[in-house]
Amino acid sequence: MPAAPIAEQIRTRLGECSPAERKVGRVLLANWPASGFETVATLAERAVVSAPTVLRFVGRLGYRGFPDFQAALRTELEERNASPLSLYTAGAAVDPGESDGAPGGVGGAGLLARASTVFTQAVGRTLTGMPPHDVERAIQLLADRKRRITLVGGRFTGLLAQYLGLHLMQLRDDVRLLPDRDVERAAVLGAFGRRDVLVVFDYRRYEPDKVTMAELVQEQGGRVVLFTDTWLSPVAAHAEVVLPSQVGAPSPYDSLVPTLAVTETVIAGILETLGEDGHRHMQRGEDIAKRAGFY
Template structure:
């Protein structure tokens, strides 16, 4: 891929300054990303209820010379989105020159910085507002590897607020978690490329039952993004063939820090109580 930001990020940035017609196109592209953008320009315009020139003006504002270049960028992203460790192996394994430690410093530093700088503060603030409301139960969920992040966030939330649960990767546990879920619930889902059907299905069902949905994902966006209220993407670039969750972990830490700022002194008694109980259990 080129040095240009992912198209989905460009679309999100453009929404604030786009005309009413262009915003319709943005919303359609984001709701059915990236497939909607692979349609002929006339069909995309008809689906959005705008003219073809409106679509082309938006494409130009995104930085593309024309619609074919825009579609090629989407195709390139689609290839990246479907990349597996085997696909990535030839690109990363056995590199000559730099030591893996040097590559790691460069890759992780760049990934963390670019991810945190790209996420709109308003999205983080909206996520924090949901997580800070102690009246709303919070459920975290993830996949084979991203479940580690879901557990990590849940661990912090349990110390800061009541009614927090992590749902492990199992059909029975997930079904039970959905039984009583409703409009007051908040689901925090983690889903990265090679997206996991179980996580996507859980998020979609939770949303249909009225829950608010916060999604942590990669720059190419999990299919769950079309259902999510808040989307927090992070780089997955790594010095190895395996996607890295280091930038995503940094984003989780940033959200926790923002939540602590929002809660102020409220969690002090809860943290003290937690420490006392932890000591009692340890004995």
């Protein structure tokens, strides 16, 4: 299992730290990731601790020293900001030399075997590494019929937002996808309140507007459920629930297969939670669709 993002490591280890070390951790998180590139002296001054305390803190995280910590942070940020093009250029694309002998490129048998391994491992690591309390809380929020659900995704993940939204619409009322037109979006964002839940799908090359949406919901007392990758979208700072997925794929494109597995797991939990109420809502929808001749 890949190491957790450094910011997440800091959050989870704060409870093990001395009071002085916790000050360092909080200063780092307050302006992450820029704070990670400050000098030891600057961090110590801002946290009102000694320089050795800063060094003890990064040592507690498992780094040999501050340069080692900063090198790991640079590597993480490079991975976090990677695009399919940069991954392709770096050699992450399928190598035609791995062909199983079929003419004209990569062989089917080799590709299928590689895909089976990559997808199986990615889904397995995602589901076994998912915090159970976050999954439970996501199900609670999305199954709460007193809450209004709004879903939004990105360039590719918008498809998954629609997928989850269409399932929710079959099971309960007050579910909507964030509109595409700016006027409609502004109206929806301006109407967020305490009973609102915003579901965001945001993966690397994160989209700045998703952070703004999450901030608006949080400021107005609503809740945010985030589906993201293991590097964590900046939306995580405003989310009550964060569901991270592996993105390994046999191509330079990040895979959404593990995210789909998490999405369907959440749907299964919502079905169980809603029980007979969900069944009645689904039946009513089927009856209306048949009467209207939709199918």
